[in-house]
Amino acid sequence: MVQKRSGRPRSFDPEMAVMQAVEVFWAKGYEGASLDDLTKAIGINRPSLYATFGDKRRLFLAAIQAYGQKISGTAVDAFEAAPTLRDAVRTFFQTALENATRPGKPQGCLIGSAAVASANDVEGVGDLIRQMSLRSRARLQARFDQAIADADLPPDFPSERRAALMIELMQGQVHRARIGDSRDAIADGLEDRVSAVLAVQSPNTQNSPS
Amino acid sequence: MVQKRSGRPRSFDPEMAVMQAVEVFWAKGYEGASLDDLTKAIGINRPSLYATFGDKRRLFLAAIQAYGQKISGTAVDAFEAAPTLRDAVRTFFQTALENATRPGKPQGCLIGSAAVASANDVEGVGDLIRQMSLRSRARLQARFDQAIADADLPPDFPSERRAALMIELMQGQVHRARIGDSRDAIADGLEDRVSAVLAVQSPNTQNSPS
DNA sequence: TGCGTTTTGTACTGATTGGTATAGATAGAA
């Protein structure tokens, strides 16, 4: 049952407030985002922010989690939903690229720029993004393992390494977006990235020059 | 000839001062590094810093350039110095990985974390790292083009795309280092990265499963 | 209506920020 609370009702939606905070942190980083920036973007005043989220640090952690679920997580979701394996890998990179180069939004990735920059200085950030990264990697690897079991991939396919490689390649895309490369320019390398992830093992490296 | 200047001589080496600033910015980012942090690390006081470098922003730009030449640039240097193409690519990734996981130093890359995070907020940072990235990419591409001319690579080898891919993969490594992955763990994917860069074109994608 | 409870708005806090004024210190040149 829902606990009815009396008192003045909250005049804003905390979930929408977090998404506004996401954009501010995404654009300016943790230290670069002042409380004035945050409260102005959300449209509330300081005491409301502190009563709801605790302090700036915890709002930042909430923003990272919300970003992971509602934005960067969509790439893994699309990966899992795609019909074929190759489509799944391609869709993963495409979705991540779209998220990182959306017009009118900050370019790049909140985690790849703001969170990573403050990972050592803001308590809890490092642990949080490590855990989120591991979870994404595990979801990618799970599909590779399933594909091995279904004989869609050879038995010696290094699923763990390739799942890690996928995230590295995704972060590479995101880096280019952050420094201003256009969506089209980054999309140019898409098939190279897909092929890198799905390349089969070649014991004598016969498919590559010396 | 050297212009002799009278007056009290400077008690520190500006070049070493910049390298100290590199470490502070590398660890804490631009906004996270206070003037107290910087002057304490360098061992000078504020007026000396301002007389020599102008202000915090210009010291940051100097630190980014010094980092690019003396640290991250060593990966491209090693790439150019390696005897064979495959060794060159492997050495590039190895050197970049060592730089990003050196014990006792900040993990990751000053450019990949601090500079990228403040690229939109600190004037000149975005332009500077864009230009540095383009220059590195051009140096990588030049060797690929030479290898094509020498018939060490097939004529249709996409040198521009693969040079961009190399930098993406390098930034992916750097991201993992920043979030705490060990050098050994990251090195595990080294051959995958080398193969991705040097993979030959396969019109029917016959070397990959569907 | 009036009470208890929670949120909101304003105004404030001490601490820290980047940057500087000023005086003393240290060199070469005359």
Added chain:
DNA sequence: TTCTATCTATACCAATCAGTACAAAACGCA
């Protein structure tokens, strides 16, 4: 030595920072 130029050291500045005290406002409930 004396003059001039440059650097160093201390102490300071206004502005901004994250965080909070307090009173008015807005609800459910009686």
